Amino acid sequence: MKSIYDLVKQADERKTSISRIIIDQQISELSISESEAVEEMALRYRIMRESVIRGIKLNSKSVTGLSGGDAFLLDSYIKNEFSHGNGITVRIMRNAVAVSEVNASMGKIVAAPTAGSCGIIPGLLTVLEDEKRIEREKVVMSLFTAAGFGSVVAQRSTLSGAEGGCQAECGAAAAMAASAGCELLGGTPEQCSHAFSLSLINSLGLVCDPVGGYVEYPCVYRNAIGAVNAYSAMIMALSGIKSIISADDVIAAMKDVGEKMDTTLKETSLGGLAATPSACSICSSFLK
């Protein structure tokens, strides 16, 4: 699919969902059956689920000591403050941090779209599944929507932090999650594209400046906030709020910003947080 415009138009013409358009396109392109495609995606969702559970229990630091144990802290906070349910945003943050910490500790994750941004999509979708009691099959289908939006970003811009900064990884992941969540809660294809735009406009300009070059700080916390960004954008779109700039233009803006972004802020660890005095002292103590 070459544009979000085409994606929404096709779904409207066929009076169906974006996930249906994407799955039909994939089974013809990859010459696989629908059940094979669904099973492949269901496997990915199972691994996302497992990484959430593992990350919440993982109360230890990563190899570098730069991350670890924060999903556990959020989980304790939920147990103290929200023992009777609710607290949907803090649950989303906890699940996103959990997956991101599993990644930092060399655990198994699904790159979505990258390893650095792997907590955002599962962060939102696992909580929606639990809190809204949505059937697993529907959640798996919504991953096709996320992937469809993501592949348009890959074609028209980039999904790599080294090329476009963090907006291309966590920013894209949040926008993909927002569109998937929107479909999951009954949004129309057009609303999904607004959810995508309303999310991505809030990540434009986000630089990729990991301390020491490791996918840990600020990545873990950008996953937490990225997932909440996705939730907020999804709610706005479901309430009827529209982005006056089209999704394809927001992607074009992301590309423009990424190209203008200095190389020191694109996964080189030469600028931003990575170049602060405290980052340098943390790294020199680790490298000893």
Next chain:
Amino acid sequence: MDIFDVIGPVMIGPSSSHTAGAVRMGNLVRKLLGDDVSDAEIYLHGSFALTARGHGTDRAIVGGLIGLSPEDGKIVKSYELASESGLSFRFIPFDLGEVHPNTAMIKGRGKRGGEIKLQLSSVGGGKIVLSEIDGVKVRFEGKYPTLIVFNDDVPGVVVSVSTLIAEEGINIVEMRVYNSDDNKSAVMIINMNKPVDDEFILKCRSVREIRKIIYIDKLY
């Protein structure tokens, strides 16, 4: 673009380029050697040299050399598994010159005595590019079933090989020929639209000028 590359791959963290891609590098050394690896010298360049430990790049490459896949949790314990399987290895930080920041040169020796030297780069999203085999500059991206043919640099070899491929009813998607600096040997990289079987490889070996032939199915 394959949507399972957008939601995927399933992998051991923390980095698709520094971990998943690094495993695939080790896998490729093993595949091209066609044997279990008994000894490896691993030269790490650029970002690979600077951040290998924190990203687990070292354990990932070793895991790949002993045949683990990027989603195998045993990568974390690959050093222990390597010593059990009789692989000895050394890491050497090294400046490989004007190459991609995530590049490694791996010299591997097989249990049956074969040797190979590959230069590989991890170019993002877990994808890798092979840029040098035994000192000959090449480019292999793993998108298609591929034949890598080492031959004497004499006229007619390209025709012999492409005829054999055509007889199988297979189309060549792309073919590149690389000559060694001394013009005595050449490497052909042939991307095909369909996989080939062992019998076909045997047929190719009967071409007199072919010194070595390796077949790799697409990587992703």
